[in-house]
Amino acid sequence: MKLEDLEKHADELRGELDVPKQNEVFARAVEAGYLAAAADGTVGADERATMVRAIELLSRGAVIEWELDTLLEGCTARAASDGADKRIAAVGRELKELGQAEAGLLFAAFVANASAGIDKKESAVLHAIGKAAGVAKTKVTALLKRVGAASSE
Secondary structure (H helix, E strand, O other), X not given: OOHHHHHHHHHHHHHHOOOOOHHHHHHHHHHHHHHHHHHXXXXXXXXXXHHHHHHHHHHOOOOOHHHHHHHHHHHHHHHHHHOHHHXXXXXXXXXXXXXXXXXXXXXXXXHHHHXXXXXXXXXXXXXXXXXXXXXXXXXXXXXXXXXXXXOOO
C-alpha cells in the first residue's frame, strides 16, 4: 500500500492502531519502520519525508512533525550506537512488553511500504522484529501482505 492508498484507508487503519499506551507503541513502531527502511544501509531524504507523511496520516496528529524529527533522530542515533541487530531485538521486546506487537508491526509495515515498498532486506528486518516480539512468522507475513508487500521470509 503506497502513500496514496494509505490516505484512502487511514481512518480504518487508525481504528486498528487505537491501542493502550499509544504514544509508546507509536515510538517503537516508528523505530521498527525506520529500521526496516534503513535495512539497505541508508534512509534517504525522500524516504524519510514519505515516512513522516505516513506517520502523520496514521497518527492523525498524535505525533506532530517536530516530534517526528526528534523521534527519527533518536532512531538513527540508537541504530548507530547499538547496531541494527541489537535495536531490532530491543524494539521487538518492547512491543511485546507493551502488548501491542501486531499493531506495532502493522504500523511499521505501512510506514516502510509507503516509503519505497518493502524489499527482501526490509522484510527480513520486520520478520526479525516480529520474532523478537513473539509474533509467528505466518502472522508477520500476513501483515506484510495486508500492506501490499510480498514477503520473502
